Amino acid sequence: MPVPESPITGPFTGVVDLFDAVVEVAGEVEAFVHESTRITFAEWGRAADGVATRLAAMGVGRGDVVAVSLPSSIDFAIAYQAALRLGAITSGMNPRLGPAETAHILGRSEPSVVITETDNAGPFPLLSTAELREATGDAPFTARPPVHESDPIAIVWTSGTTGHPKGAVFDHGCLRAMAAAAGPLSAIGDRRLSPLPFAHVGYMTRVWDELAHVITTIICPTPWTAAGALGLIGSERVTVGQGVPAQWQMMLAHPDLATTDLSSLRIVSTGAARVPPELVEAMRDTFRCPVVVRYTSTEACVSTGTALDDPDEVICTTVGTPGSGVEMQLRLDEGRGRPVEVTADGTTEVGTVCLRSRAMMRGYWREPELTAAAIDADGWLLTGDLGFLDAAGNLHLAGRSTEMYIRGGYNVYPIEVENHLGQHPAVDRVAVLGTAAPVLGEIGVAFVVPADPSVPPSLEDLRVWCTEQLASYKAPDALVLVDELPLTAMSKVDKRALAPAAAAAEKEWER
Secondary structure, eight states: OOOOSSOOOSOOSSHHHHHHHHHHHHTTSEEEEETTEEEEHHHHHHHHHHHHHHHHHTTOOTTOEEEEEOOSSHHHHHHHHHHHHTTOEEEEOOTTSOHHHHHHHHHHHOOSEEEESSSOOTTSOEEEHHHHHHHTTSOOOOOOOOOOTTSEEEEEEOOOTTSSOOEEEEEHHHHHHHHHTOGGGOOTTOEEEEOSOTTSHHHHTOHHHHHHTTOEEEEOOSSOOHHHHHHHHHHTTOSEEEEOHHHHHHHHHSGGGGGOOOTTOSEEEEESSOOOHHHHHHHHHHHOSOEEEEEOOTTTSOOEEOOTTOOHHHHHHOOOEEOTTOEEEEESGGGTSOBOOBOTTSOBOOEEEEEEOTTSOSEETTOHHHHHHHBOTTSOEEEEEEEEEOTTOOEEEEEETTTOEEETTEEEOHHHHHHHHTTSTTEEEEEEEEEEETTTEEEEEEEEEESSTTSOOOHHHHHHHHHTTSOGGGSOSEEEEOSSOOBOTTSOBOHHHHHHHHHHHHHHHHO
């Protein structure tokens, strides 16, 4: 059964209706490849029907929550589809979360069942991985409840780097809208590399898109490694390479890159964290295919991206323009004020990025006050990210509002300094934090992984480099050389973990 020539469309009410249509026309196409296991769309559907029967016997029904705490796997995908067949809501939980975060999510979501490899289900009923696999052979579930596009189907939990995790809720309509805004990342019959946890927004809200385009998902083994990702690109003929900046940096530096067959790639994509311009250039030179830079958040689901025909300057320095169906405004006063003004040359001042689309979350699970703080009365999501527009309408990110620091009365946006320092020949990776200081109020501390540890850059080197292109007050005041930058479970630089060292560096600076 070949891949259809065009995406599968129709008046589908929900994900399961679309799934049935895919099985009818492309049931024998591979849906997932994970290590030595392959599963077709038809096999995936049959397995999900069996697990749905088991979950129903455990009391799961329409509107109930099923917590899935599994690594990226075919098991996770089966569990998600099984819950969909019951009209239940899947709460994706990253297994790398700490005990306190896991306990918070379980307590907040109160799942009817927890599907996990461990016994960490708290007081809630447990379905083990072994039982899940056994259940794939149960009689197919047929008593599907009626579906409305506004029915919630997924809870995606934020990383919790600024407090406890919050559950962003998505419904069928969100996933349909996300697929419409997927842009160049989705083409019929793609074989897409999946390097992120399936509990992430990058999987849980992409199911409609992947079904409609009959995409084969190539799952990276857990834990992710550069060698493993490169091996899959070559052996599985991956057409869409995906990864956060830290993952691409590791792949570009890995010796296996020289012997990897990259000819199947039609596009490579990065985002989810600061994207250094020099990384984009290296990706374009190495993979010899278009590079797309994407920007979004858990709550937004889909936001902006660069286009295939964008010039190098746009690819390397911006996150492009809004996707189909996505509205964007930049506003002052943390998104509660007026829109920013456009200058004479067509650019804007820095403001908070505000987004509105059908794809964005419906709200935070059982947290109405936080929902009201994040989404205003007109339906605009206040992302907390700062940015400005160039004359062509491309968005340039300036970092999080919580990361901006004020040095001697001047606003400094760390991402601007990081982008410039990252191009210094002695710098491999860099993160900049503001920290409290006497007289100036705050100063900037640069954490640098040297390109050559035996010849690290000096603070004076980096200050001179900065002041050649940036205002002098943006140059870092203190330098901390590190072997690695700490990463969160989502492979983003963990600036909260660097904060104590930044404060200590200020004390040295003060002396």
